[in-house]
Amino acid sequence: MKPNDLPMANPWTLARRAERMNPSVIREILKVTEKPGIISFAGGLPSPKTFPVDAFAEACAQVLRTDGRAALQYASSEGYAPLREMIAAQLPWDVDPAQVLITTGSQQGLDLVAKVLIDSGSRVLVETPTYLGALQAFAPMEPEVVSVASDAEGVDVDDLERKTGHGAERARFLYVLPNFQNPTGRTMSEARRQALVERAAAIGLPLVEDNPYGDLWFDQPPPKPLTARHPEGCIYLGSFSKVLAPGLRLGYVVAPKAIMPKLLQAKQAADLHSPSFNQRMVAEVLKDGFLERHVPTIRALYKRQCAAMLDALKTEMAGLNVQWNSPDGGMFLWVRLPEGMSAVELLPKAVDKGVAFVPGAAFYASEPDPRALRLSFVTASVEQIHIGVAALAQAIREQQQPG
Template identity: 65%
Template sequence: MTQSPWQLAARAETMNPSAIREILKITERPGILNFAGGLPSPETFPVDAMRAACAAVLAEGSAVARPSLQYAASEGLPELRQWVAAELGRQGARVVPEQVLITNGSQQGLDLVAKVLLDAGSRVLVETPTYLGALQAFTPMQPRFDSVDSDDGGVTASGLREQLQKGERPRFVYLLPNFQNPSGRTQDEARRQQVIAVCREHALPMVEDNPYGELWYDQPPPAPLLARWPEGVIYLGSFSKILAPGLRLGYVVAPPSLYPKLLQAKQAADLHTAGFNQRVVAEVIRDGFLDRHVPTIRARYKTQRDAMLAALAHHLDGLGAVWTQPAGGMFIWVRLPEGLNAQTLLPAAVEAGMAFVPGAPFFAGQSDVRTLRLSFVTSTPAQIERGMAALASVVRAAMSGTGSGSGA
């Protein structure tokens, strides 16, 4: 074999494939019930509204037909930036459109934050566990990740203080306060006040990632962290979970002092986010469409969440497994009985007809191999029932020593 003439950069050597994307390849096999992917339900995609919006944007004589196919401003479409600022204002955050940067999904926002704020060796504080995609976005900048002690309410104030006493001051703490991926947990009002107090006391900036905040089931989550310390928080949001992920539209809200550098990083990355997609979304949402559409998503997902919680209780009762009870979002986090390993259990689960995501990749530090993530939003209640029955049978087999899945 001819030796490659290409030499990789040190940052490229640190890049790893997404564990979730690799597992999704397995779920393409016929007959596999997929609880692995964090994918919104296609049944929630507003196809008719999108079709009508596309027609309106490209209508003959439309003032935006040709501009929508042209290069666009790097900051994003003014109408979308105004909408984001207004929506956050409804939640108690004082934001002006000039603070909003429209991105190619909120994942690009994470990438821009990493490029602007991280050097090799910079400390980044993260939850335990945390979003795998954020770890992937930050890792090429070669930071040092430190996991903060976390419980059912997210990071603890004592855990933050403990980390702040170690070494140099972290560049920021990365948080998902609402229906976290992967755990589904939410910071309540008291916890948010505690966390903000510690961060303000120590001048520790926060990156608040909120792709799931609108997917609440019984009541909306507390006001965002951004509303409590606007100069100390970068906020990321997304249209993926409330419209369609294929649009790749997200946004970053940054303090005025930081915004220019994020904009420069955006310009260097891709000049601007697709103008056509932005105009289509602006057309869809301009008459309050989301106020009517998002409640239908919540109702659908709540039914599926309830079905999964009921199926877990029915099939895993008495086995020693525990799981979260999310008040919104798309995920349930399961901890298997003592002695089992979710990664080694996965092949047996696939053979039994279902797939999940092992929890280990979601930990920046010491991982808990007994954990796994289940997504409930793309499956019917009947499929959920069959899938949890299959999971329970695999767990029982592993516990009895007749199947794989044990190990530290």
């Protein structure tokens, strides 16, 4: 029997929200730039050197030997109890394990939050710029996303209050990534954090705090989370992707007890539960204080790589009127091209010279800065960083003086 042998007009009607779903600009760029020989500062991937492969191999064997059938069976939607307890215990405020929901990566936390808090047309506030993956996770729930003015210290709390709105227009929450933000690498200052939670509490605006990078500090830990200051007004998203490995897809949501039942029901409807096997593997790896030994090695590596990129920028961009910041941790730094130059237009020229980045425009909910671009310093080697930054400088130079 041939397929498609039944005569039929196209029967598919897509949901309205499908119009808002678009391929990730970044994934499209990554495809272009994954040619052999390209030095890529574009990806948001942690360095695979940091993955504790041996610890995982031991943990897998141990879990399957001692608890294999439970690890391979259906499990509770909340997540594996010992892992939830470990997460609650290591957070720097008083968290009941009942407030911890294990998610399939912290991306899923964003999906669940969107389902539970966003109606079609609901206002949602974000930083300028903000994490692209959050914009994508929220989009299917059809929010009106509004950018709040932000500077090197974080969101402007007066603009936040102005944009919160009233009545039916009132924002459902502010999504904020205070530590070593993706894409800018910036960290919200202590003063700004305190001002933000106080203002949010005063105006009754919930905060959704995303913290995938907080453990990746270089010299000192960032100020404590927003949620630690105001747990009843915040949902907190955490991840094992940057401190262990992203390929296991494990993150978590910490929510006020009043919100938890709805997040849990959304979780159950979304994928029943996150893989029981992976949860047990991670609990097994973590149990003897593994992260306290392992994470400092990631910090040291990323600090060296960041320093190499800052060195290379200083040397290679001399006289080019290019600006950049100096992150205190994380994986990214943020570059601003000379006036009149466009990062989107620069990209193909840079790829011709053997180097790739992500134009900053991808990270704005509205009014992108055409001069901005994101560089990741964690995947390329120190040697590649020097070569890649030199190539980028050459592309900028040629763009400034064409011909």
